[in-house]
Amino acid sequence: MAAAHRVAAIAVSGSPGRRDVLQNLAAVTGCCNTGGMERQEVPGASGLLSEVAAAEAELRAAADRDRGGDGAGVAAGDELAAYFDEVVGADQKIEPRDWMPEAYRKGLVRQIAQHAHSEIIGMQPEGNWLSRAPSLARKAILLAKVQDEAGHGLYLYAAAETLGVSRAELFDKLLSGRQKYSSIFNYPTLTWADVGAIGWLVDGAAIVNQVPLCRCSYGPYARAMIRICKEESFHQRQGFDLLYTLARGTDEQRAMAQDAVDRWWYPSLAMFGPPDAESTHSTQSMAWKIKRFSNDELRQKFVDMTAQQAEVLGLNLPDEALGYDQPSGHWRYTQPDFGELMRVISGDGPCNRQRIEHRRRAHDDGAWVRDSAAAYAAKQRTRKAAA
């Protein structure tokens, strides 16, 4: 629907509100919300952001380099495959016009779609607190964040479309359960502190997962991820600030914050997927440079970063085995319950049915609106042709 896409372009670019709100996060939380409290540094966050910047520079350099011919012009068969391997091997980007193995295309569609679905399903647990946010500053920040998630969904569906699948097809697969979204969003947001825990832990885990994707071999996905990661860092920041304020508030607020961290910690660890030994998609993805690190490597990276941040927050991670291991330079931790992860993925988490039902209702309730927009666009085309 071309008209609708134009609306989105207006909405995003003509958006004085959103950018201000998130960019000024530090100022907002520093002056209005936390009563002049000093802004806290989030340990580990700046390192990840510089990785995003490095990926962006690498992407530009790759675009400037000669890729040794154009894949679209190469003859056929083995030569195409050799050209593909060469581009991936040289850390260049595969673009939509290039030939690619069917399994590479399918794997990317699966991964990008799952990521896009996660963004739009993820709007629900946080959107759940929009109407009840306890200060106007927090309400504005949360609204801007949930709006960003819709925007991320849009970039990602657009990246998937470059691989020849439409958004309508992908929606259909989501609603029929043929494609998944991150299982983390099947847990409920029970208190206001859950908004903070999602920002700090869930967005924190998402960033650790996503920063390496900024260097993914498929150009459109890498470019979408660079943009998304920059915005996600604000999201994690707001979650950290929210919990930091609660942890220094009343006894009830502190208890609320600790309870949320207790509930979200293990599901966040499970976001990195099953242990390497059981991961089905990893090996080929690594060879194709879609994925750069294993599930267990990323999980460890997340724990190392988060354990330090928990100390600054003054909140406990619910793991008695947690401790710094001097020789390895890593934190020891208890693995999440992967049996629970499998149960939630297969449909039996607390909110799986509710999340899909909510999305289906929004989609069905909006059908007459989309139909009318399409009918209007068709009328306009006829009128233009007649004029």
Place this chain on the structure above:
Amino acid sequence: MLALADDGLIAAQRLAEWTSRAPELEEDVALANIALDTLGQARLLLSYAGELEGAGRDEDDLAYLRDEQDFRNCQLVELDNGDFAVTIVKLLCFATYQHELYSALRRSTDERLAAIAAKAVTETEYHVDHARLWTLRLGDGTPEAHQRMTAALGRIWPYTHELFETGWIEPELLAEGVAVDPATLREPWLSTVDKVLVEATLAVPDDDWAPTGGRHGVHTEVMGYLLAEMQYLHRAHPGATW
């Protein structure tokens, strides 16, 4: 001042209810964006109102600790969202009113109010345009959408009259050029709305019933539920910082 602030705050509260429920993803982005704009306007105005009052109340004290009778928003913004047609008709009527109002307030003799209005007017211009485009798509699209838009206009139109009432504004503020007489906004408002509706093949409803009271703190039954939801967490933890 409170009337304008409360209009923006309550409009944002309702628009934000659409988040994750919009007919398409682009519209989730757009409605949240409009809500952010009106919420931003409300925050500037509430802070200023608190300063003028001089009793040490900040934006949150005013938003969360006033009771229903102390809210001065028009009834139009508090009405339920209804279907997407009702939301678009509400937005068209309200944003066009805000646009006329803020355009005029740019010349307010109160400099701070004039500055807030200058910022708001560029935002409301986009809101009006967004509502106009959807009114065209729905009014001049399918028969079902046309019928829903007609029903929405019938439901919302009576509440537009309250926007142009004058009696609640202190005469000195009008005399000093601080405030704008809302009655003077009705003609340009009607001219814009009328043009959009005609282009969308929709009829302008008759002026009959004209419910009123919002500017004096008399609201509809749905307002109590809206405030209960918006205020409960803040009130459950008196004195807490968020």
